[in-house]
Amino acid sequence: ETGVTQTPRHLVMGMTNKKSLKCEQHLGHNAMYWYKQSAKKPLELMFVYNFKEQTENNSVPSRFSPECPNSSHLFLHLHTLQPEDSALYLCASSQNTEAFFGQGTRLTVV
Amino acid sequence: AQKITQTQPGMFVQEKEAVTLDCTYDTSDQSYGLFWYKQPSSGEMIFLIYQGSYDEQNATEGRYSLNFQKARKSANLVISASQLGDSAMYFCAMREDDTGGFKTIFGAGTRLFVKA
Numbered sequence: 001e002t003g004v005t006q007t008p009r010h011l012v013m014g015m016t017n018k019k020s021l022k023c024e025q026h027l028g029h030n031a032m033y034w035y036k037q038s039a040k041k042p043l044e045l046m047f048v049y050n051f052k053e054q055t056e057n058n059s060v061p062s063r064f065s066p067e068c069p070n071s072s073h074l075f076l077h078l079h080t081l082q083p084e085d086s087a088l089y090l091c092a093s094s095q096n097t098e099a100f101f102g103q104g105t106r107l108t109v110v
Numbered sequence: 111a112q113k114i115t116q117t118q119p120g121m122f123v124q125e126k127e128a129v130t131l132d133c134t135y136d137t138s139d140q141s142y143g144l145f146w147y148k149q150p151s152s153g154e155m156i157f158l159i160y161q162g163s164y165d166e167q168n169a170t171e172g173r174y175s176l177n178f179q180k181a182r183k184s185a186n187l188v189i190s191a192s193q194l195g196d197s198a199m200y201f202c203a204m205r206e207d208d209t210g211g212f213k214t215i216f217g218a219g220t221r222l223f224v225k226a
Contacts, residue, residue, distance in 0.1 A: 033214070042218035043201060056213055088153060092214070094205075098145050099214050101155035 003027045006091050006102035013081065014110055021076040021105045023091030031094045032074040034066060037104070038087035049074060081109045113137065114202055114217035122223045123192045130177070131187040131220045133202030139163075143205040144185040145214070146176065150198045158200075161185060189222075197224045 004025045013019050023032065034046040048056035049068040063085075065077040074091055086109045092099040115134045123129035135144065146158040161169045161176045169176045177186040189196055202217040 035216075043216035045213065045215055048213055090155065092155070094214065097143065098157045098160055099155075099203075099205075100157070101147075103152075103154045106153070 004091060004093055004100050004102040006089075006105050008105060009103065010106045010108075012108045012110060013078065015081060015083070017081075018077070018079040020078065021089055021091075021107075023074040023076075023102055025072055025091075025093040025100070027093060027095075027100060029093035029095045029100070030071060032068060032071070033092040033094075033099065034074065034076050035090040035092065036087050037090060043090070047076075078107075081107075083109050085109050113215055114204055116202055116217035116220050118220045119218075120221045120223065122225060123189075125194060125224055125226050126191055128188060128190045129192055129222065131189070131200050131202075131222065133185045133187065133217060135183050135185060135202070135204050137183075137204065137206055139206050144176070144178070145203040145205065146174070146185075146187045147201045147203060147216075148196075148198045149201065149219070155201070159187070192224045194224050194226060197222060 007022045030051050032049045036044045036046055045058050046060045047066045052068050052071055063080050067075040088104045088106050090104045091102040113136050117132055142163045144161045148156045148158055159169050159171045159174045159176050161178045168178050173190045175188045199219045199221050201219045203214050205214045
């Protein structure tokens, strides 16, 4: 248990569905991240939030929409995804040193 | 440009032996941090060890040590006395202290297989 909780752990969604991934940390960290991990690519940084402000968007398609309402919560809203978006989505938080990861959401787009 | 390079997609080691996992990095920052994470088949990312760019001593954490060679921009992970439970993916990562916050980027990973 790292202190970073992601829900749901598994998600299957159709290409026309809208769903959200949730991440929660109570470690008092200032920065939160979304990463995508797929079989064919290295771990990819998607978004960075620092003190609730988005500071990084690594050319992520607009069908992924992050939201950070406060420093403890981070969401990833999904709509009209493609099958190639199927992957493990990892949330992480950090203060000054290492990032702490959640257990991830395994997403399958059908 | 790829900033973290792990050239070994897979490595095999005999139980109880030591193994070195390679990592090279590229940055123009003077201040940065280097990390190693372990990812077992269950998927969670487990932090193993950290080395700051200004740390003169190589970091050690139990059976893990980081062979930090700043001039060569390498940060290899050494696992001593390998155990069967060490079989996992291992990721090298770098945090650059840019003004946008502490962005951590990862290498492609090395899959370690420990043989009995």
